[in-house]
Amino acid sequence: MSGSEEEKRQARGVALRVLVYVFATHLFAGFIWLLFWAGGQHM
Template identity: 70%
Template sequence: MSGSDGDSESWKARGVALRVFVYIFATHLFAGFIWILFYVGDHAHK
């Protein structure tokens, strides 16, 4: 049973790493979208 505990910890660590990667990717995607909005708004013909 102690072997499965080590495997469980490995899966938890992998899950946390994946979640961090997804959060960072989503944050950069959102920041890029906001940057595009400001860029288009600044270059709009008024």
């Protein structure tokens, strides 16, 4: 495998990792928001 192909493969891996981290962070933030929303309904 040439250096250029290896760099492209690594770049795709980094991009995929960033997308997964962003998705997971938003999912976690949404869950926290849901907890606050549900807690506020009982006041």
